Amino acid sequence: MTATAENPWMAEFLSRGGPMVEFENVSIGFEGNPVLRDISFQVALGETRILLGPAGGGKSVLMKLVNGLLMPDRGRIRVFGRWLNEMNEDEIFQMRAHIGMVFQESALFDSINVEDNVAYRLEEDHVPPQEIHERVLEVLRFVDLEEAIEKFPAELSGGMRRRVSIARAIIGRPELLLYDSPTGGLDPITSSTIIELVVKQRDVSGATCLLITHRLQDAFTLATHRFNLRENRMEPIPNHRVDPGTRFLVLNEGRVVFDGTTLELTHTEDPWLREFIQ
Amino acid sequence: MRIFSPEAYAKSVVASVQEYSLLCARAVANIFSRPRYMADIYAQMDSIGAGSLPIVVLTGFFTGCVLALQSAVNLKVFGAVNMTGELVTLAMIKELGPVLTGLMISGRNTSGMASELGSMNVTEQLDAMRALGTDPIRKLVTPRLVATVVMVFFLTIISDACGVGGGAFVAVYMLKLNAAQFFHTGYMSLEHGDIVEGLVKPVFSGFIIATIGCYYGLRTTGGTRGVGQATTQAVVSSSVLIILVDFLVTQLMIGIFGR
Numbered sequence: 001m002t003a004t005a006e007n008p009w010m011a012e013f014l015s016r017g018g019p020m021v022e023f024e025n026v027s028i029g030f031e032g033n034p035v036l037r038d039i040s041f042q043v044a045l046g047e048t049r050i051l052l053g054p055a056g057g058g059k060s061v062l063m064k065l066v067n068g069l070l071m072p073d074r075g076r077i078r079v080f081g082r083w084l085n086e087m088n089e090d091e092i093f094q095m096r097a098h099i100g101m102v103f104q105e106s107a108l109f110d111s112i113n114v115e116d117n118v119a120y121r122l123e124e125d126h127v128p129p130q131e132i133h134e135r136v137l138e139v140l141r142f143v144d145l146e147e148a149i150e151k152f153p154a155e156l157s158g159g160m161r162r163r164v165s166i167a168r169a170i171i172g173r174p175e176l177l178l179y180d181s182p183t184g185g186l187d188p189i190t191s192s193t194i195i196e197l198v199v200k201q202r203d204v205s206g207a208t209c210l211l212i213t214h215r216l217q218d219a220f221t222l223a224t225h226r227f228n229l230r231e232n233r234m235e236p237i238p239n240h241r242v243d244p245g246t247r248f249l250v251l252n253e254g255r256v257v258f259d260g261t262t263l264e265l266t267h268t269e270d271p272w273l274r275e276f277i278q
Numbered sequence: 279m280r281i282f283s284p285e286a287y288a289k290s291v292v293a294s295v296q297e298y299s300l301l302c303a304r305a306v307a308n309i310f311s312r313p314r315y316m317a318d319i320y321a322q323m324d325s326i327g328a329g330s331l332p333i334v335v336l337t338g339f340f341t342g343c344v345l346a347l348q349s350a351v352n353l354k355v356f357g358a359v360n361m362t363g364e365l366v367t368l369a370m371i372k373e374l375g376p377v378l379t380g381l382m383i384s385g386r387n388t389s390g391m392a393s394e395l396g397s398m399n400v401t402e403q404l405d406a407m408r409a410l411g412t413d414p415i416r417k418l419v420t421p422r423l424v425a426t427v428v429m430v431f432f433l434t435i436i437s438d439a440c441g442v443g444g445g446a447f448v449a450v451y452m453l454k455l456n457a458a459q460f461f462h463t464g465y466m467s468l469e470h471g472d473i474v475e476g477l478v479k480p481v482f483s484g485f486i487i488a489t490i491g492c493y494y495g496l497r498t499t500g501g502t503r504g505v506g507q508a509t510t511q512a513v514v515s516s517s518v519l520i521i522l523v524d525f526l527v528t529q530l531m532i533g534i535f536g537r
């Protein structure tokens with residue numbers, strides 16, 4: 001069961017299959033410095049959208065806009081078919097019940113332990129304690145971190161913190177997942193286990209996801225691999241094909257410089273893009 | 279180079295006051311609607327109340343001692359040493375108990391709140407909380423506000439009692455005055471309005487401590503350095519505001535009760 005079952009408009013929206021996220025000429029700035037300028041794009045149902053771009057280009061800001069954590073100065077944003085600027089605060093909180101977010105530095109609550117961190121959303125929804133415990137165990141098993149359930153965030157390594165953060169994001173069985181640099185600041189081996197987890201989550205749940213990364217190899221792993229549930233491991237998609245549901249969005253200096261598929265990105269003629277993906 | 283612009287400065291001051299007022303209004307409005315975070319309120323009460331008890335007892339007691347010593351020296355000139363009890367009691371209950379308790383708890387808890395919320399803010403924990411469906415004002419600010427107002431109120435009463443006790447201690451053991459007379463003159467001098475004044479002030483101090491601490495915490499930017507700055511600014515602002523509001527409340531009470 002996902003959060004959808006409790007929410008009729010969500011079920012109706014999914015059956016129509018419209019775009020999950022739509023940006024229409026969105027601009028935002030802070031203290032007079034423009035950060036995003038005139039951004040328009042769409043994320044389709046079931047799509048994996050990978051956001052690339054140099055640091056400071058506004059990727060994290062864009063992701064917070066999707067979740068209503070920031071509001072645009074100009075333009076408008078539609079999530080699950082509803083315009084954010086037309087929703088009141090309660091409706092935005094309801095919408096967030098369908099979105100899981102993994103923050104750049106994990107953003108775990110450091111005053112409570114792993115179990116309470118992961119259980120946070122369910123506790124807020126007053127789910128019975130027994131069910132909460134079972135679901136926490138289930139997601140911690142999914143991210144392979146059952147043994148850390150009693151630990152506090154300060155006792156965990158960077159990779160473990162990231163996995164707890166993923167567990168916290170997926171416990172509500174969201175329809176849309178936002179990953180802000182899930183491999184940022186991690187060593188290459190830990191990074192690849194995190195990406196494997198993202199692929200597994202994508203292929204098991206079929207959720208739409210938006211992922212920021214600064215590592216191109218992560219992006220291409222996502223585009224060229226799938227999760228084999230029977231053998232419980234990630235494997236390349238046969239015949240060097242790429243996942244058709246994976247699309248890219250490249251931001252530079254607050255503007256969209258590329259919006260397209262994996263093949264279009266690798267065959268681009270744009271000199272800046274070629275330089276960037278080298 | 280940025281040139282100082284009075285207009286931009288004035289605008290930013292007005293914007294801050296507006297933001298602060300909005301925070302206060304929302305924090306108070308949350309008291310009257312669900313969900314309420316009772317466990318957080320009790321946890322905050324424990325950390326503010328139990329944690330501040332020693333400093334409140336000590337400052338109250340020694341303030342009373344000093345007050346007795348100082349006033350006895352001056353009263354002796356007029357041959358009125360017997361009035362020490364009256365002076366200590368009135369000064370403690372109307373003024374020093376509330377203000378010193380407010381300042382002590384401000385130093386201890388405004389900084390704690392600003393740094394706790396500030397570090398949650400710079401590590402995106404507040405965003406994470408909102409993303410998980412909780413309003414941080416409801417979950418973090420309102421419990422701190424309720425807990426601080428209640429605790430500062432009771433701690434002030436404790437501080438008043440310790441101050442009078444300290445005054446009596448000095449009066450009896452150092453000034454060789456009569457204990458019964460000390461308490462009697464003190465008690466007789468108190469009027470209804472004095473008690474009201476002494477109990478209204480801590481409500482304001484508690485409000486200022488919690489809202490200023492949380493306000494600076496919530497608007498922290500710029501990493502750990504920003505947290506340090508927010509903490510210092512919060513303590514300075516809340517201390518100044520406590521004394522300022524103390525002055526205003528005193529003025530108001532004189533208007534109402536005529537003393």
Ligand SMILES: Nc1ncnc2c1ncn2[C@@H]1O[C@H](COP(=O)(O)OP(=O)(O)O)[C@@H](O)[C@H]1O
Nearest residue numbers: 030031035053054055056057058059060061062
């Ligand atoms: N809350 C904020 N207040 C002020 N400036 C911000 C805020 N959030 C982001 N910025 C600025 O926006 C720019 C883009 O930030 P970000 O989206 O984090 O970049 P990145 O693409 O590396 O994730 C940066 O220059 C940053 O300083």
Ligand SMILES: [Mg+2]
Nearest residue numbers: 059060104181
């Ligand atoms: Mg970022």
